[in-house]
Amino acid sequence: MDKQYIVQVDDNYHYADESERYCAGTFAMLNQAIQVCEAITIESLKSVYEPGITAGKLSSQWAMFGDDPFITGDVDDVAFSARKFITEELCTKIIKEIETVTQ
Numbered sequence: 765m766d767k768q769y770i771v772q773v774d775d776n777y778h779y780a781d782e783s784e785r786y787c788a789g790t791f792a793m794l795n796q797a798i799q800v801c802e803a804i805t806i807e808s809l810k811s812v813y814e815p816g817i818t819a820g821k822l823s824s825q826w827a828m829f830g831d832d833p834f835i836t837g838d839v840d841d842v843a844f845s846a847r848k849f850i851t852e853e854l855c856t857k858i859i860k861e862i863e864t865v866t867q
Contacts, residue, residue, distance in 0.1 A: 767838040769797035773804060774832045788833060794843055801833040801844040808832075809850065809858050819855035826850060 771788040778784035788804060791797040805826075812825035827847075835843040 766792060767794075768792065769794050769835050769839065769843070770837040771797050771800050771804070771833055772836055774834070776827060776832050777829045790837070794835070794839070797835045798844050801835065801846065802849060804831055804833040805846045805849055806854075806858065808846075809855065810862060813859065813862050817859065819852045819859060822855040822859060823850050823852070 769791045771791070773786050773788050775781070775784040788800055789797075791800070808830040809822060809826050812829055813822060814825075817825070830846075832846050833844065834846070
């Protein structure tokens with residue numbers, strides 16, 4: 765039996781409302797599922813960006829309104845945590861990328 769890693773995505777705005785959850789795919793390899801979670805998290809951070817935002821505020825906006833991916837399936841432990849993935853450095857990098865493109 766092959767292992768399967770399922771990426772589920774919760775909506776922080778509708779915290780604990782499983783009817784707002786969606787599946788972003790099923791993967792044979794854990795690293796693929798983690799990459800998808802990272803990409804979803806980064807896109808979600810970008811979606812809550814607003815001009816002049818700080819890294820701390822970007823993280824807070826994500827925590828209120830962003831997508832929160834996680835992995836289910838053949839995992840014994842938490843394989844990905846967006847809350848741990850989102851750092852001040854990541855937020856600063858995203859802000860710089862957006863502001864460089866929009867200048």
